[in-house]
Amino acid sequence: MQNLHGMDLLTLGELTPADVSTVLERATAQKQTRALTRRVPTMTDKSAALIFMKPSMRTRVSFELACVDLGIHPVVLGAGDAFSRNESIHDTVKVLERYVECIVIRTFAQADVEQIAEHSSVPVVNALTDDFHPCQVLADLLTIREHKGHIEGLTLAYVGDGNNMANTLMIGGALTGMHVNIASPQGFEPRADVVSTAVDLAARHGTGAVIHVMRSPHEAVAGADVVVTDTWASMGQEAEHAQRAAAFAGYQVTEALMAEAAEGAIFMHCLPAHRGEEVTNEVIDAPYSVVFDEAENRLHVQRAWLSLVV
Ligand code: CP
Ligand code: NVA
Numbered sequence: 001m002q003n004l005h006g007m008d009l010l011t012l013g014e015l016t017p018a019d020v021s022t023v024l025e026r027a028t029a030q031k032q033t034r035a036l037t038r039r040v041p042t043m044t045d046k047s048a049a050l051i052f053m054k055p056s057m058r059t060r061v062s063f064e065l066a067c068v069d070l071g072i073h074p075v076v077l078g079a080g081d082a083f084s085r086n087e088s089i090h091d092t093v094k095v096l097e098r099y100v101e102c103i104v105i106r107t108f109a110q111a112d113v114e115q116i117a118e119h120s121s122v123p124v125v126n127a128l129t130d131d132f133h134p135c136q137v138l139a140d141l142l143t144i145r146e147h148k149g150h151i152e153g154l155t156l157a158y159v160g161d162g163n164n165m166a167n168t169l170m171i172g173g174a175l176t177g178m179h180v181n182i183a184s185p186q187g188f189e190p191r192a193d194v195v196s197t198a199v200d201l202a203a204r205h206g207t208g209a210v211i212h213v214m215r216s217p218h219e220a221v222a223g224a225d226v227v228v229t230d231t232w233a234s235m236g237q238e239a240e241h242a243q244r245a246a247a248f249a250g251y252q253v254t255e256a257l258m259a260e261a262a263e264g265a266i267f268m269h270c271l272p273a274h275r276g277e278e279v280t281n282e283v284i285d286a287p288y289s290v291v292f293d294e295a296e297n298r299l300h301v302q303r304a305w306l307s308l309v310v
Helices: 017-032 058-070 089-099 110-119 134-148 164-176 192-205 217-221 238-247 291-309
Strands: 047-052 073-078 102-106 124-126 155-159 179-183 211-214 226-229 266-269
Touching: 017 134, 017 164, 017 291, 047 058, 047 089, 058 073, 058 291, 089 102, 089 110, 102 110, 110 124, 124 134, 124 291, 134 164, 134 226, 134 266, 134 291, 155 164, 155 217, 164 179, 164 192, 164 211, 179 217, 192 211, 211 217, 266 291
Parallel strands: 047 073, 047 102, 102 124, 155 179, 155 226, 179 211, 226 266
Antiparallel strands: none
16 A cells, blocks of 8 residues: 555646556545445544635535544635635645645646645645536546446446546546547547657556557447547637537437447446536436446545545
């Protein structure tokens, strides 16, 4: 088991394959004993700041409950609280670290989270930026392992916007030896530097994961074990909704597309889903859809992460 005490979670790429295994093992163990252990919280001398500069439902509820389970006191802050009145990142962090043992933040710019981590003496967790969503992908990896029995050697197909989820899934695949096919329309591909980072991580760790960015959803899904999509307009892109919906025509995950995946393939979505846009009702409500297991696992991986790093 890796010692992750004090570690930041910024992109997921800072973890080694062994670190990922440690988190998934801890999450699995705590999931099995949650009913028992939540009655005997062990970290009652700790507190955490949970900062949300963008909306959230799952992340907020699961982090708050993960803290309570462990005995960590969660303090939830919104845009009217943290960084308000033009307070700098430096000053905000220097104040918060006098109060709390962990800073969890959801915001826009990845650079802001990295700056918070630079200034902070307490561990920092990225709870979603425009570029990465590492907590979600840890939950996705746990969900895949639960449903497929293993991760290494599988193929994950992501159909849609080359956004924070696509970026982080490529990194998650690189660390676990899962091949990742990304199918996006022209102009909506994942960033080339993140693709390179994922390819480099797979090589550095020798996991054998192949990362493949392509245009055709059919090519991406052919023979895939896991099919994933996400909203076509992420938080902050609401004004582009109509233009994006037009660009993503042909990228909806339908039953016909799922039929091109491997036998026993599962469907995943980080949620919230836009039924009738990136996914049909038939797919998200199908027996092969594991979206609510995925949502539940946010709690388990974040609880595991906090118990390891705080
Ligand atoms: N999947 C996810 O992060 O959900 P929220 O935006 O509701 O937190
Ligand atoms: N890509 C989405 C994920 C939401 C959990 C967004 O950033 O809005």
